[in-house]
Amino acid sequence: MKKSACALALMSLMAVTGAARASSFVYVSNADSGTVSGYLLNKDAKKLEPLGDFPAGDKVMSSTVAKDKQLLYVSVRSKPYHVVVYKIQPDGKLQKVGQSPLEESMAYLSTDKSGHFLLSASYGGDLFTINRINAQGQVETPPVQVVHTGKRAHAIQTDPTNRFLYVTLLGADQLLQFHFDPATGKVTPNSPPSINIQKEAATGPRHFVIAPQRDRQGDQNMYILTEMAGNITRVTLDAEGKAHEQESVSSVSPQEDMQRGEARPLTGDDDLPPSHKPRIWQADIHLTPDGRFLYSTERTSSTLSSFSVNPDNGHLTYLNSIKTEAQPRGFAIDNSGRFLIESGQKSNQLSLYSIDQTSGKLALLGRYPTGKGGNWVSIVEQ
Structure with missing residues (x-):
């Protein structure tokens, strides 16, 4: 009896301790400040609690989280190009534990699903690389x-x-598709090796998300945000990994009077001549973990748009758009699908929103100071 009681008490203590350690941390890359800002997402209080700023390097941008959620990888896009590795402390603060060179200025980082390889795409270098993670x-x-x-x-x-x-090619209006070998980390082209995104030129496929589950027709849906055309293209992925374009829906607020965008030069985001109407300039796209709602950002109008996802066929229905931080570049959604955190490149603050679980509607909960040039948001839930 005593042993059973002790065992039960120990199990209860372990459960309480595990619950106490469960934390949600938010990290924002600040390109102009050269720092990563950290926050605790307090879901009970519905607020962010600042953890401090951590040095990274000029033009710090894309970040991704290790599979075990113990490390954060951050791309520095100033020479010498490299990735910084941070150890995530129990209190959410970051400790730099490594740095490795990258072949080029990398606009996007991710890891494969095993967590054994770092995947990096270069906008300026017209290439991608695959590095082993030891x-x-x-x-x-x-x-x-x-x-x-x-x-x-x-x-x-x-x-x-x-x-x-x-891999999306913004300058070629294509989606590249490969076979991936998770043992070696190497890729070989699928057949065909690419598909064109829409029939019109200069759509600018930028970021994309893949639905967490198949729709009721059994299709795996991918949603591709086009930077210049102002829409979201849905493609389905078959059993051989081949993408098939299905449809496109407008993703720019109908209240905004805008013209088609143009690809930005490598010298800077705003180095374009004046235009008669503001240019479409979309940035980021994410789904809620249950796949029911999708959100995207448009930088010129500083708007955040919402969509519902049809569970039968993956079709998107536009809901609404709201004004958000100036020139919104990146955002992230927590694992519960209840909170969205969004940063702005021309804002020194970031916004915390609640997501209505029935309608997908966003409600502003608070704004919090961050560094200059906020552009990428990652959430680590331990």
């Missing part, structure tokens, strides 16, 4: 593979099965 979480060099892509590689991810890899 047992200590460090990024090994040289890369296991460097793939030259054509104009303006922008985002890179593997599919949920970790058998296929996709």
Whole structure:
């Protein structure tokens, strides 16, 4: 009896301790400040609690989280190009534990589903690289593979099965598709090796998300945000990893009188001549973890748009758009699908929103100071 009581007490203590340690941390890359700002997402109080700013390097941008949620990888896009590795402390503060060179200025980082490889896409270098991540979480060099892509590689991810890899080419209006070998980290082209995104030119496929589950027709849906055309293109992925375009829906607020965008030069985001109407300039896209709602940002109008996802066929229905931080670049949604955190490149604050679980409607909960040039948001839930 005494042993059983002791065992039960120990199990209860372990459960309480585990619950106490469960935390949600938010990290924002500040390109102009050269720092990463950290926050605790207090879900009970519905607020962010600042943890401090951590040095990274000029033009710090894309970040991704290790599979074990113990490390944060951050891309520094100033020379010498590199990735910084941070250890996430129990209190959410960051400790730099490593740094590895990257082949080019990398616009997008992710890891494969095993967490054994770092995937990096370069907008300026027209390429992507795959680097092995060792047992200590460090990024090994040289890369296991460097793939030259054509104009303006922008985002890179593997599919949920970790058998296929996709890369958007903003400058070529294409989605590249590959077979991915999770043992070696190497890719080989699928057949066909790419599909064109829409029939019109200069759509600018930028970021994309893959639905967490198949729709009721059994299709795996991918949603691609076009930077210049102002829409979201839905494609389906078949059993062989091949993408098939289905439809496109407008993702720019109908209240905004805007013209088609243009690709930005490498010298700077705003280096374009004046235009008669504001140019469409979309940035980021994310789904809630249950796949029911999708959100996207448009930088010129500083808007955040909401969509519902049809569970039968993956079709998007536009809901509404709201004004958000100035020139919104990146945002993230927590694992519960109840909170969205959004940053703005021309804002020194970030916004915390609640997500209505029935309607998908966003409600502003608070705004919090951050560094200059906020552009990427990652959430770590331990």
